[in-house]
Amino acid sequence: MSSFSDPEAVARYAEGPVRMVPGFQHLQRMAALLLAERVDANGHVLVLGAGGGLELKAFAEFQPGWRLDGVDPSAEMLGLARRTLGPLASQVRLHEGTIDVAPEGPFDGATCLLTLHFLPREERLRTLIAIRRRLRPGAPFVVAYHSFPQDLEGKALWLERFAAFAIASGMPSAQMRGAITAIGNRLPALSPEEDETLLRDAGFEDVALFYAGFTFRGWVTYGP
Template identity: 75%
Template sequence: MSSFSDPEAVARYVEGPVRLVPGFHDLQRMAALLLAERVENDARILVLGAGGGLELKAFADWHPQWRFDGVDPSLEMLELARHTLGTLASRVVLHEGYIESAPDGPFDGATCLLTLHFVPRNERLRTLVEIHRRLRPGAPFVVAHHSFPQDGDEKSLWLDRYAAFAVASGVPAEKARNAVAAIGDQLPILSPAEDEALLREAGFCDVGLFYAGFTFRGWVAFRS
């Protein structure tokens, strides 16, 4: 995640998700809709991995009375989030750090989009446990990240599909190949079955898949 402290990479960040994540804007909209099923108009929402501010701005635009706590380890990305939010920043408290930096809540809902694939399995479980602890009973949690089969040929097939999508979205082929190599070799990605099992192990119930886009998966789950 060191690139998120690189000023040039941070400046280009807003271009990346739209090109590399199938249905990126719809993913944000679906996340907001899933939260809105269960939370009140004056909800307080925890957003883990809030750097850049893209989902914070989308959620705040769609739900003018929601308040947010956003957490991210990169100070540079949090500065970008403040810039992205503009006047909406008055409804958001940003915290530099990891889940331990988040207030205890209780929160009415939480999201973690395009973040947990950077986190090793044991640390991922601990993070999920800490999110669960900060939620009200019955509160929704929406999570999405890279999650695809990790066995041999099937893993390679899904990574090739990810690269093909990136190229079709305007990413130079060499850059797409390099990205795929980095994802396959460096990120601690789990299979969808493993990700669902971690959510349940952390205490979440009624885990349901709501999004699938090539190498990405998204789930909604609830605080037991």
């Protein structure tokens, strides 16, 4: 995650997700639609891992009446979020830090996109519990991140597919070869089955898969 404090890497951030995450813009749209099933036009939404501001902008444009609280540990990425939001910034409050700095809510919904794969299992569970505690009963939580088989053969296969997609989308081949080595060796990714179990262990209910793109999975679930 050190790259999120590198000004040059931050400046190029917006290029990465579009090229590396299958259907990235549609993922944001699906997240907004899933939130809107239960969040009314004047709802309050928590966005964890909001640095860069891409989903904040997508949500603010989708529903101008939503109030958004965005949380991210990187000051540089929050700066990028402010620039990305532009005039939409009036809908958003930004907070530097982890889930612990987020307002207590209660929120009408929450999202965490392309973030939780950075957290080890126990910290991931603690974060999920903290999100759930900030939600109104029955509020939706939309989450998506790297989640793929963890046996050696399955991991290698899906990481190769992830790299092939990114290279076909314009990412440099050498960069992606390094990326999948780093992801395979250092990213504390879990299998989809383990991730679904963590969501339930955190107290969420009705866990449902809504998105799958090579090494990425996305779920919608609800506070009790």
